Amino acid sequence: MKFFALLLVVFSSVLATPNHGGRIVGGQTARGGQFPFVAAIYITTSTGTYFCGGSLINNQWILTAAQCVDGGVTFRILLGSNTLEGTDANRVTLATATSVLHPSYDPETLENDIALIKLRLPIEFNQYIGAISLPSSFTPDYTSVTALGWGQIDDYNTGLSNELTWVSVATISNDECQLTYGAQITYNMMCAAGNYNEGICNGDMGGALIQTVGGTAVHVGVASFRSHNGCETTDPSGYVRTIPYVEWIRSVIEA
Numbered sequence: 001m002k003f004f005a006l007l008l009v010v011f012s013s014v015l016a017t018p019n020h021g022g023r024i025v026g027g028q029t030a031r032g033g034q035f036p037f038v039a040a041i042y043i044t045t046s047t048g049t050y051f052c053g054g055s056l057i058n059n060q061w062i063l064t065a066a067q068c069v070d071g072g073v074t075f076r077i078l079l080g081s082n083t084l085e086g087t088d089a090n091r092v093t094l095a096t097a098t099s100v101l102h103p104s105y106d107p108e109t110l111e112n113d114i115a116l117i118k119l120r121l122p123i124e125f126n127q128y129i130g131a132i133s134l135p136s137s138f139t140p141d142y143t144s145v146t147a148l149g150w151g152q153i154d155d156y157n158t159g160l161s162n163e164l165t166w167v168s169v170a171t172i173s174n175d176e177c178q179l180t181y182g183a184q185i186t187y188n189m190m191c192a193a194g195n196y197n198e199g200i201c202n203g204d205m206g207g208a209l210i211q212t213v214g215g216t217a218v219h220v221g222v223a224s225f226r227s228h229n230g231c232e233t234t235d236p237s238g239y240v241r242t243i244p245y246v247e248w249i250r251s252v253i254e255a
Helices: 174-184 243-253
Strands: 004-006 036-046 051-055 061-064 072-080 092-096 098-101 116-119 144-149 165-172 189-193 208-213 216-227 235-241
Touching: 004 072, 036 061, 061 216, 061 243, 144 216, 174 189, 189 216, 235 243
Parallel strands: none
Antiparallel strands: 004 216, 036 051, 036 072, 051 061, 061 116, 072 092, 098 116, 144 165, 144 208, 165 189, 189 235, 208 216, 216 235
């Protein structure tokens, strides 16, 4: 059995230069406005500052992983930009201290690894900032999906990528994923893999796995774990499946 690893990384000002392979670890560079829902999140806890990804699901709430929010005291959030550093007139930087952790989150098994962060005020949407749709149905196995983030570009460069990158992968069945990770893969999780070693890496946690349905981007998974064998292994990457949590998400944001 190949156990999975958390994707939380300590924030460092050292950023990696993206290469051009077939995954977020060197995936394709995103165009401005291509993924207007993406959020870069810097989490301050009692032990340090960490980095995660997230997704705007309306003008005041961001969907991310519970392991990002757990222990978080304050959150600095970047919206509207594909870059973490440098000048970008479209970048909006916000701060908040309000988050909601799923009440059944288990940090040992990563079951229910999902959470929400609330902005202090609603954000105004434009070409570069907008919300992603939540799913209305189960995503079938072996469906083409897209993973994206600012995470590590390979197993040797430990810094974040300054540029948002993305890669096409495919969902696999939980039975197939259990061949790698065992019974710790549950219905509420989903796995995705590419033709070679495509997938997520450290720093991509909390980001979205998206499916394009009728030309619309739909949020189908939250990046949650990868193999202890490394980011460049051919082992599948793991996500929280969004659809089982839609009712919980709406109960929180509509309260």
